[in-house]
Amino acid sequence: MHPDRQRKIRALFDEYIEMYAARDDRLTARFSQNFSGYPGSGTRLIHNRDEWIRITRQDFAQVPGRIRMEMLDLALQDLSTDVVVATAFFHIHLPSGGHQLSREVARLVLIFRCEGEVWMIVHCSYSIPYQSAQDGEVYPLKSLEEQNSALQALVAERTQALDESQALYRLLTEDTQDVLWRTDSQLIVTYISPADERLRGFRADEVVGHPVFEMFTEEGVELVKGMLRRRAIEDSAGSAGGFLRFQVEHRCKDGRLIWGEVQSKPDRNAQGEIIGYHGITREITERKRLEEQVRQLAFHDPLTRLANRRLMLEHLEQAMSASKRSHRHGALLFLDLDNFKPLNDLHGHGVGDLLLIEVAERLKACVREADTVARFGGDEFVVLLSELSTQPGEATEQAVAVADKIRLCLAELYVLKTAPSAPAIGHHCTASIGVAIFHGRDESQNAVIDRADTAMYQAKEEGRNRIRLAPGIGGTG
Incomplete structure (x- = not known):
């Protein structure tokens, strides 16, 4: 992407973030008449601009003080001459000092389109990583029936x-x-x-x-x-x-x-x-046409083309339902790269993005077509394995075998080039992996994710580049 074009997209994104963080009502004037959006953790696409303005103003009224958005990652894309996309991962810090959101990674997709001579927002998709938003909370979802x-x-x-x-x-x-x-x-x-x-x-x-x-x-x-x-x-x-x-x-x-x-x-x-x-x-x-692009962006990570958190949760829901019917076990693998930040610090985010893309390709090569690989944000990835054995011990062995295959594959040398004529950058990057076996609906989605996440952190604390099995079904950790 040409640097001038990149700076333009970044300026549009920064302007939105500043107005949103400042709870500035002038932001509502930037929404296109053909606006659409996914609010919060919902999966329903809203087409009505006035409804989105109402949701935005309700958000501003409930949290009137300035909020802080701690950026973790930002991807800029050029879809066409007059359509650009910005995708960001960040922590949300509320003025009240609450830590519910600040501990989690939120995701934002913004699509801008040049209408006449003015860049307008035609799509906004928030993925807030918590469940059951109710009336009175920061990002409530209400039925549009009325x-x-x-x-x-x-x-x-x-x-x-x-x-x-x-x-x-x-x-x-x-x-x-x-x-x-x-x-x-x-x-x-x-x-x-x-x-x-x-x-x-x-x-x-x-x-x-x-x-x-x-x-x-x-x-x-x-x-x-x-x-x-x-x-x-x-x-x-x-x-x-x-x-x-x-x-x-x-x-x-x-x-x-x-x-x-x-x-x-x-x-x-x-x-x-x-x-x-x-x-x-x-x-x-x-x-x-734009809705089709929106669906792709709403359910897939724009950098790696992997499933994102929203789509992974849908697939996990389906896998748990299928497990209940077939009595076969499933497994969720939570991965975090061990040596990613030094690469970003030394060579910049562009090289870091190349590594994330290569990691995604290696992950897909290690699993079956029926399995799901997702990027949760930053350098965190999740692999969903379904249709494992009906016996918990055998299912555990199958899942750990796949996890070890992934661990060895990701540990191989990465050779990264920012351009065909640019010098190659060699980098070693391992992964810490937590494995959680699940069966039917014996527990909630969040419980499965939390078990896998906790096991991953245990792998990191014990020296990294290793696999830990979460306590629960199929093992003792």
Whole structure:
């Protein structure tokens, strides 16, 4: 990456950190209209900018004093000319002096996009390493059901107002970028706004009088028909709701496919019979593309491409459920590099990053494809082994064998080059490994992680470059 570009991305990141740490409400003005985010330790992607602003202000109100963010690692990426990413690992120090967060490694992913001449934040993903955030805590997660209900009520109210004045309805639809449409009870298009021609290339007379399904791909047709069937069942039971909201691919006149987000609602006569449908379609192709990038960044470490903490926890949850069904044991290996900091101090973070990438490749080569390798932050890695023996002793032997294979592999000489013409840097770096065997759901996820983490620290205290088995299932430590 060109140094000027790197300095630009770093300046954007530093500005965000300063405003967030200072609890500066001006930060909310930096969020793009197309913003999305993962708050705290949740896995639900929020698309609503106003909801994110609400969460941010609630955070600021609950902890009004300045916080300190102790940076441990920072990765800067250039996705395209107008999209850049910063990923950071850090400790959070609250003004109250609480140590719950300061002991843990938090992760932040920021995606900036140049909109016009201004760099805006289009995605923010926090991974806070603690469970069960509740109301009143620093980063609570609340259901969006109430907001969605309010939004549906608002859309219904505005749609009713448009129905009462057809002239006003047409006036409003002529210039909007969203496509407004109507169909009869047989889903034959009776009206479509001029935005559809700008969006898909079809004139209104090429769409009106045709089935609405001609707009969609075959997969889209099946999706919509399935939703209509479910809605008909709900309607017959008297439990049908208001708007249907779904995302579906649309066909364009030139052969392209674009994504549209559709909100649709039936029109009824005085007897409650459906006499047609009306709705709004908004193009979201760019948003879908960005969401895919966001998902990749939200569940994977950008430097090593390994799973991150959030994805590892999901895989551990699945492994524990599978273990309960099959009665096979699993194992969690917690690794910490023994000689990493001197390399960073002597040669800089760029060379340190090269070593972390090589460590990731060696770890993946030591395990099966079904196993999971994750980077928890800094120079900490986790390996999840599943489908081990049903016998605790045999499962322990299997896990320790893999751990020893990893230990020997990671201890081999690293030859690092920052550029093809640059001189090679040789470095020896071993690892301390803690192994925790688990069976079904005999304990919680956190308990398994804590056992492996404690065993790893024991390996470090006893001289490093060694393996220690955690007390509990399969061994005595």
